[in-house]
Amino acid sequence: MFGNLSRQDWVMFLGFSAVVLLAPILFQPIGAAYPAILEKFCIFGLFAIGFNILFGLTGYLSFGHAAFLGIGSYAAVWSFKLFTMNVIPAIILSIIFAGIFAFVIGFVSLRRSGIYFSILTLAFAQMSYNMAYSVLTPLTNGETGLQLTLKDPRIVDAMFITPGTGLPRSTLFGLEISGGGLGGFYFTAAALIVGFYISMRIFRSPFGLMLKAIKSNQNRMRYTGFNTRPYLMAAFVISGIYAGLAGSLMAAVDPLAGPERMQWTASGEVVLMTILGGVGTLIGPVIGAAIIKYFENIFSGFNENALNSVFSFLPDTLRDPIVKLLSLFVGEGWSLTLGLVFMAIVIFLPGGIMEGVRLLTSLFKKGGNGNKPAVSGQTQPAE
Amino acid sequence: MTAPTKSNIVLDVSGVNKSFGGLRALTNVNLQVEEGKVHAIIGPNGAGKSTLLNVCIGRIRPDNGHVVFNGQTLDSHQPHEINQLGVSRVFQTPEIFTDLNLLENVMIPAFAKRDGAFTFNAIRAVSAEKELREEAEEILHDVGLYERRTHLAGSLSRGDKRRLELGMCLIQKPKLLLLDEPTAGMARHDTNMTIELLKRIKARGMTKVIIEHDMHVVFSLADKISVLAQGTVIAEGLPEEVRGNPRVKEAYLGEAH
Ligand SMILES: Nc1ncnc2c1ncn2[C@@H]1O[C@H](COP(=O)(O)OP(=O)(O)O)[C@@H](O)[C@H]1O
C-alpha cells in the first residue's frame, strides 16, 4: 500500500510532515507559532493543494473554487447544528456536498476550455455567493452567516451528553478542535498531511500522467484514444472535494460560515497562492498559501497609528507623506500589496517560488563544482 | 492485381465531400485500402490529402459520404473511439506532449491501448508499470531515440519529433496507421532510417496509408498509389502504373520533377 513512491518522494513526504508537525516550534522566530495562524496555513495549504490538482495538472484555471470552500463550511456548520459537534460527520457531509456541487459545476463548465471555462466557473461561484446572500437565507442565514445557537437540536449529542450552558465546542471524540487550542492545529495539520500524501500519489499515478498530458496537448490525447472529459471531471471533482474539506476545517476550528467565503476574491486568492508557490509542483502551493496568509496577517494588522509610531523618529513634514503613502499598502490596503507582489512574481519568476528555489540550488551546485568556470550554458537534464 | 473483395478492405472511403466555406477541399473521394498493404496518397500541396485523413480519424465530419473501418461506419464516432478501434495517426505537424519526456510520450498511448478511453488509475505509480516501460523503451530503440528518453519532447528537432510521434503510434500496434508526410523535415539519413522502420512494420502486416512528397519513399514502400488533385482522385493503381500515367505527370510529378 505504501509502496510505489520513490525514495526521493518519501524523503519529501517525511520532511514535509515533520515541518508541519513541528510548526508550533519552528515558526516561533517569525511569530507565527500560535494555533489560529497555523490552522490557516494548513487549511489554505490544503485548499491550494487541491486547486493545484486541477490547475497544475490539467491547466484548467478555475475562478470559482471558493464556492466549494463555502459549501464545505455551510455543510459542516449544519452538521454541528443538526447532529453532533464531532468533526468527522461534518467533514464527511462537506465532502459529499462539495463533491456533488463540483460534479454539477464541472459538468457544465468543462464543456468549454481556456478563458471560457474560467468565466463559467466564476459565474457559478458568483451565483452561489449571491444566492447565499438572498434566496438561500433560510439555509445560510444571509449576511450574518450561519452560526451555532443554544436552540440547535444536535440530535446525536443530545442522546449522549447533557448540554452545558454555553455554546459547545467542536470535538474529535472528546479532543477539543475549536476554541483556539493546539488540538485544532494538529487536526488541521493531520488533514494537510493526508491531503499532501494523496496529491503526491495522484501526481505519480497514471491518472496524474494523463492529466499532465491533457495539459500538454489535449488534441493528441483524443487521437491517442483517450476520452479526456471524464479525466477532467475527475480532476475537477477531486479539487472541489479538497476545497470542501478546507471549508469544513475552517468551520471545525471556528464554527461559523458566511457568504463572503464564496466571493470571487477568495477564488482569486487560491489562484495567487498556487502561482506564487509554483503551479504544478507538489509543495509550492502550500508554501504560497502559508506566505500569503502570513503576510496578510502582518500587513493587515498595521494601521496609520502603527506606522506613525514606526516612523516617529522622522520630522512631521517627512513623516506624514511617508505614512500616508505606506498606509495605502497595509491594513485594508493589503490586497494592493498582494497584487503588486503577484505581478512581480508573474513577470520575473513565472514558475513561482519553487522555480526560484530550483534556480538557486542549480547556481549553488555550479558554484560548488570546483574551480571550473561556470560557462557551460547547457545543463544536462537530470536522470 | 486481384480485385479487392469486401472482406480484405480495412478502410473504405466512399463518396466523401467536404467544403470549407466556398472551398471544395474534397469532391466525391473514394478510397479503398486493403489489409496489410501500404497505400500511398500523393498530390500537390492543398490537394486535400490531410483533409482526407482528418475525415478518417473523426477530426472533421464529411459533408456527405461515409468512412467505413473494418466493416464499421465511422459517421458518429468520436476521435478517441476511432483510435480505440485501431486507427493511429502521425500528423503533418507533430502532435506530441512537448512538456513530457520521451518515455512518457510513448507510454501514454500504451496506456490508452491497455486501459481504454478512461480508467481512474490513481493508486499505482507510473514507475511501477514495468511492462509498459519496457515496451516503450523498445519502441524508442526502434525509432532511434532511446538515448534521449529522459529529455523533454519539446527539445527535439522537427525530424526527431516526427519519429517520436511515429513511435507513439507504433506502440499501439494499430490495425491501420495513417502517416501524414512522416519524413518531411528529416535529413536523408533519418529518412532512410524511417523507410527501413516502415518496411519492418510492413513485414509485420500493419495496414498503412501514407501521404508523402518524397517519391523515393513512395516507390520504395507503396503497394498502391492514389493521386489526389484539387480534392479528387485523378488516378489510382500500382506504382508503375501511376508513374506512367500522363495525367499524373501533368498534375503532379511533371511539376515537381
Ligand atoms: N480546417 C480547415 N478550414 C478551412 N480550410 C481548410 C481546413 N483544412 C484544410 N483546408 C483547406 O483545404 C485545402 C486542402 O488542404 P489539405 O488537406 O491540408 O491539403 P494537403 O494536405 O493535400 O496539402 C487547402 O486549400 C486548405 O487551405
Ligand SMILES: [Mg+2]
Ligand atoms: Mg497536408
